[in-house]
Amino acid sequence: MSVLNKNDFEYAGLNSRDDLQAVMGAVTLPSAPAMAEQVTDIPAMYGNQFNGMDYTSRTISIPITIIARGSQDKYNQIMHNLSGLLLSDDPSDNGKEYPLVFGFEPKVTYWGHVTAISDPQFINQGAWDATLTITFVQSDPRATLPQVETPLKNGLNTITVDGTARTEPVIQVVPKRDLKHIGFTLNGGEYGLGPDSDEDQAVAVKPYTQVVNSDVLNTMAEWTNDANAIAQMKTAGKYIYQGEADSNRDTQVLMVKLANGVKQYGTHQPDWYGPGVRFTGMTNSLTNYRVKTRIHHIKHSGTHNGRAMGRVEVLLLDPNGATIGRFGLADSAGGGTPTCYLQITK
Numbered sequence: 348m349s350v351l352n353k354n355d356f357e358y359a360g361l362n363s364r365d366d367l368q369a370v371m372g373a374v375t376l377p378s379a380p381a382m383a384e385q386v387t388d389i390p391a392m393y394g395n396q397f398n399g400m401d402y403t404s405r406t407i408s409i410p411i412t413i414i415a416r417g418s419q420d421k422y423n424q425i426m427h428n429l430s431g432l433l434l435s436d437d438p439s440d441n442g443k444e445y446p447l448v449f450g451f452e453p454k455v456t457y458w459g460h461v462t463a464i465s466d467p468q469f470i471n472q473g474a475w476d477a478t479l480t481i482t483f484v485q486s487d488p489r490a491t492l493p494q495v496e497t498p499l500k501n502g503l504n505t506i507t508v509d510g511t512a513r514t515e516p517v518i519q520v521v522p523k524r525d526l527k528h529i530g531f532t533l534n535g536g537e538y539g540l541g542p543d544s545d546e547d548q549a550v551a552v553k554p555y556t557q558v559v560n561s562d563v564l565n566t567m568a569e570w571t572n573d574a575n576a577i578a579q580m581k582t583a584g585k586y587i588y589q590g591e592a593d594s595n596r597d598t599q600v601l602m603v604k605l606a607n608g609v610k611q612y613g614t615h616q617p618d619w620y621g622p623g624v625r626f627t628g629m630t631n632s633l634t635n636y637r638v639k640t641r642i643h644h645i646k647h648s649g650t651h652n653g654r655a656m657g658r659v660e661v662l663l664l665d666p667n668g669a670t671i672g673r674f675g676l677a678d679s680a681g682g683g684t685p686t687c688y689l690q691i692t693k
Contacts, residue, residue, distance in 0.1 A: 351450045356409060358461070358483070359445035361432055363411065368425045372410035372478070374449060380405035380488030405488035407447070407457065408480050413467065415475035422475040426467070433461050433481065447483055454493055459485035555637060559628040570594075570601070570624045577623045579668030582660060582675075588623035589613030600643070619658055632666060644676035644685060657685075 354371050356363045363369050385398040413429075415422035435441075447457040462484045467477035495508050499518075508514060570592075571577075577588050590613035593604035603622055604611040612621045640661050660675025673690040 351448065351453055353450040355450040357446075357448045357450075358433070367411075367429055367432060369411040369413055369429065371450075372412060374407065374409055374451075376407060377405055380485075402488065404459075405485045406462075407459075407483045407485070409483060410478060410480050412470075413477050413479070415477075417474055419475050422477070430464060433464065444486065456491045457483070457485055458487065458491070459483050558633065558636075569628050570626050572622060572624045576625045576668075580623060580625060580662050580664065581670045582662060582673060585618035587613075587616050587618060587620040589616075589620055590622040592622035592624050621658075625664075638663065640674075642674070642676060646678065646685060 351357055351362065352364070354364075356371050356374075361367060363371050379402075381403045383401040383403065385401060387396040387398060389396055413422065413425050415425065444458050444460050447459060448455070460483070461481060463480075463482035465480040465482075467479045470476045470478060489512050492509050495506070497506055506516070572588075572592065574588075580588075591604040591606075591611040592601055594601050601624065642659050642661060644657055644659050646657065656678050658675065658677035660673060660677070662670050663672030665671050671692045673688070676685055676687050678685050
């Protein structure tokens with residue numbers, strides 16, 4: 348977007364000076380939209396019955412000057428460019444409105460459409476410099492100011508924005524704990540989410556029921572690396588489960604065991620190898636469920652950093668031990684960028 352000077356305007360992303368090659372004149376903004384009084388003439392009544400006012404569109408006239416510098420070719424080029432950019436012959440554009448911003452009030456945006464481009468009036472005959480007027484109409488006569496975003500605090504929130512017209516807020520609620528009730532008033536109306544009575548709040552239904560608590564890995568009681576248990580865990584490619592895994596009580600992380608300063612991956616193999624463990628925490632089958640996990644992939648550097656060295660993944664198993672979900676990170680051969688993958692079966 349070009350820099351908007353005070354004597355420029357921008358319509359649909361087009362700068363008047365750089366794109367339209369025109370100089371904007373003095374723009375007088377109308378003080379109000381077109382208004383029409385709605386009344387009913389009732390026979391034998393003194394006066395008439397007032398039924399309200401219609402506030403319709405607002406029209407902004409933008410005078411511009413084309414500087415052709417004595418060249419008819421330059422004048423023709425600017426005129427073709429002007430009409431081609433401001434007016435569209437694409438039927439899909441019909442009905443669209445675009446933003447208009449003036450350099451003398453860059454924070455105010457008017458949404459509307461061009462309804463007319465007047466015939467040019469030459470300033471000096473033979474100089475090919477001309478003036479004309481672009482007619483811009485707003486179907487909604489209001490203008491908009493920059494959006495104000497503010498987080499809500501506990502208790503009563505009063506948010507004041509610039510401008511003279513009423514505006515409707517957009518409220519986004521992102522619960523961080525069990526949500527029972529949130530309420531707010533909007534231009535005199537009261538709105539709420541969730542039950543608002545003490546009786547209903549006491550028995551509010553949680554969206555999720557926690558079946559398995561977060562495993563803190565303190566005891567490894569529900570984890571096993573028994574050969575029969577982990578042999579059923581199928582993943583892509585050739586792999587060999589071997590070595591040992593351990594838990595860190597401070598960070599609650601499950602990782603390859605470190606013994607005497609050496610990671611216990613097991614003996615060298617030509618394919619992927621390392622420890623695999625299985626966690627059995629759910630005691631019943633659920634139709635809908637949500638599992639949260641976190642994995643950490645480390646990319647080593649050094650003599651062999653061009654090799655595919657690290658692969659870590661989480662497998663989701665059905666009651667029979669078959670893999671129904673897979674999420675992981677792995678190095679690529681030849682020192683390529685690590686790959687992230689997600690697989691889910693139906």
